Amino acid sequence: MVNTTRQFYILATAVVVSLGSLAWQSSANRRFEPLSPTVMAFVDIQNVFNSLEQRAQMFSDAEAYAEELQEEIVARRHKITDIDSEIELYKKGSDKRKELEQKQKLDSLAYNVFVDCCEDKLKRFEARGIRSMYDNIRAAAEKLSKENGWDVVFVNDAAVKLPDGDNPNIMGEIASRRVLYANTNFDVTDQLIEYMNGEFDEMAVR
Secondary structure (H helix, E strand, O other): OHHHHHHHHHHHHHHHHHHHHHHHHHHHHHHOOOOOOOOEEEEOHHHHHHHOHHHHHHHHHHHHHHHHHHHHHHHHHHHHHHHHHHHOOOOOOOHHHHHHHHHHHHHHHHHHHHHHHHHHHHHHHHHHHHHHHHHHHHHHHHHHHHHHOOOEEEEOHHHOOOOOOOOOOHHHHHHHOOOOOOOHHHEOHHHHHHHHHHHHHHHHHO
16 A cells, blocks of 8 residues: 555656646747847938928918918907097097097907917917827838838937037936937838828829
8 A cells, every 4th residue: 555655656746747847848948939030110200290291281281370360460450559540539538538548458458368379379280280290100100011011110319419519408308319329221211201292192182
C-alpha cells in the first residue's frame, strides 16, 4: 500500500513538472514570437494647414462674412451720428433734446456691444473652419494609411522651429514637443496635401 501511494506521488510530480515545462515553453514562444515592424509616417501639420485649398476657401468665406457684419456696423454707426443733426433742432435743456441725447447714449452702448459681438462671431467662424480642416486632415490621413499600409501617422512638431531669442517660455515650448528627430523618408506631408486638395477639387466640381 505504501509503495503504491509513493509511486502515485512520483508519477503526479512528474506530470506536474512536464506540464509546467510545456507551459513555460509556450509562454516563451509567445513572448519572443517575431512581430511585423510598425510602419510610421510623419506630417508637418502647419505646412498641411497652410497648403490646403480648403483653407483658402475658408478665408474667402470669412472675408465675405466680415464684410456682411461690417455693413451692419456702418449702418448702426450712421444711425448714431444722424441723431446729432436732429438734436441740434431742439433747444438745450428741452425734453425732446434730452430724449434724443439719451437715445444716442443707449444706441452707442448697443453699438459697442454689437461690435464686440461681431468680433466674437468672426473668431468662432474661423475656429469652426479650422476644426473642420483638422477633422478632414484626420480622415484623409486614415484613408491614406489604409491605402499605403501605414500603422500610425505622427505630427512632426520638430518641423516647427522654436522661437528665436531669449523667449522666457522656452522651457514650456520644449516640454510641449514630442518629436526630436524624424527621418524625411517617412514624411508624407506632400502626399497628404495633394490627396486632400484633389478631394476638395472633386467635391467643388460636383
